Amino acid sequence: MTKTIFISLPVADLALSTAFYQALGFERNPQMSDDSGSCMVWSEAIKVMLISHAKWRTFTDRPFPAKGSAGHMLSLSLESRAAVDAMNAAAAAHGGTADVNPPEDHGFMLTRDIADPDGHMWAALWMDTTPPQQA
Incomplete structure (x- = not known):
């Protein structure tokens, strides 16, 4: 398997975020996407996982970053x-x-x-x- 980076991002509105990343040139991988997340492909080695807040909560209880902050x-x-x-x-x-x-x-x-x-x-x-x- 090619070394790949998966960047996971919590999103409030999955449909809006998916459309946003598609407009930037990412392609949605339907095999790795469902109603709780979209796998957005930038290249063979870079993929962004857009994850609904509800699904994100199954990974961690840490607070979401405040909008306007930069982590x-x-x-x-x-x-x-x-x-x-x-x-x-x-x-x-x-x-x-x-x-x-x-x-x-x-x-x-x-x-x-x-x-x-x-x-x-x-x-x-x-x-x-x-x-x-x-x-």
Whole structure:
């Protein structure tokens, strides 16, 4: 089996969160999804498990993070600056928040931070991976 990271996130509205992540470019894996959770696939190695609050409670009694707080931020690399801008716009159009922090543009790298409907933070980033030219 390929080494894979499964990121589990508690969500208040499973349908809204599933639609949000689909709008960002994730694909829903129906074989690993049901009425209490959606497995959202970013790549072969990265999957996000959106889990209803009721199901989450079967895992832990720890409190849910307060909306607007930041316990972590995960980063997703994209193929272009335009893709970063498109993900930011999709977040705003589908129940999330765009630019929760000021965009960072360093020329060789662009980062725009978004939050999903429950406030989980993601950084959409593009980085120029072209090797520097030799003089």
